[in-house]
Amino acid sequence: MTREAGGTRVRRPPAERRAEILRIAMETFADRGYQSASLAEIADRVGLTQAGVLHYFSSKAGLLTGVLDLRDSTDIEELGNERPQGLAFLRHLVETTRRNAEREGIVRLYTVLAAESVTAEHPAQDYFRDRYQGLLTLVVEALDEAQAQGEVGPDVDPGTTARVIVAIMDGLQLQWLLEPGSVDMAKATEAAIVRLIGRDLPPTTRPFPLSPAP
Template sequence: MRTPSGASVREIAKRAGVSHAGLLHYFPGREALLAAVLGRRDERDAARFGPGDASPTALVERFLDLAGHNARNPGIIELYVRLSAEAFAPDHPAHGYFTRHYADVRRFAHSALLGLERQGLLRRGIDAWAAAVSVVALMDGLQVQWLTSPAEVDMVGSLRFFAGQLMVAPTE
């Protein structure tokens, strides 16, 4: 069951079956708690989608699989989108989480794109770093659009299209 976006720490503690003071012992506020939820989600996603074939094309497929997984979990996407919009200020409790998260995701995408480039699968003239930043921005924007119009926005299809624009068509 999704927690309403405006739930207080007291309400969250009650639903979790812990005391308000107990929850505040570990998390100084609601935003810090929600950032920890996203951090735990990242750990689970890394375990679910991280191991396996490390070839560049497999990494692209895992990224697309992750987008599909996210689409089946709208509550976590909503939490991510709301909190990311609030956390740009350096003094926000979730700012550190998003700074690390974006750096990690950009590095992952950059690594996959460099691998594609080494294999001759990245189109000539594509800057791997700029493309990595663009992939992350595209994913975030797609999530916002998908929350607004899920029947009209295919996150995985849009990401697959973009990846296809970056990659050289396979030769027959």
């Protein structure tokens, strides 16, 4: 039994209740940011007391960790054990931006928390630092593979190009969130990558899973 806000008792399986708390927390953090969202607000939206929420998550920071882990576990599950190689991975990033246009809540959550994470002692700072480094490593590796396969010329600097690609993707997401009809993220991302590497990307030959990109 779990005591709900208002004193009513409702029986819910723990896994179901935990998933519901994470869903509501994800929506609240996306709408209000981590700093502005309160544990009391999340508990009220779920229909629990704050103590009820803390029964599943030890703290507000622990709840944030759960939300970020949920996002990552979904992406990793869909990515599978392999990633496309060379320019196929850059095509994969373009397809990811296309799919991101269909999951506004996740994109907003990422954008809001990433911006907040630059503030002092934010609990997600290490997460985003590691995430950016991981994504940059993947893009650099893909560009190195493309050069080794003769897909990209030696004049392309993988490190700098990777940083510009990631910055473009983040910037387009922000523009899209502020004015969804103003930008086609996939089209703009592909145009920028093609300009950076000096050649067209290969066509999509299979349904790409979602990548761990922003």
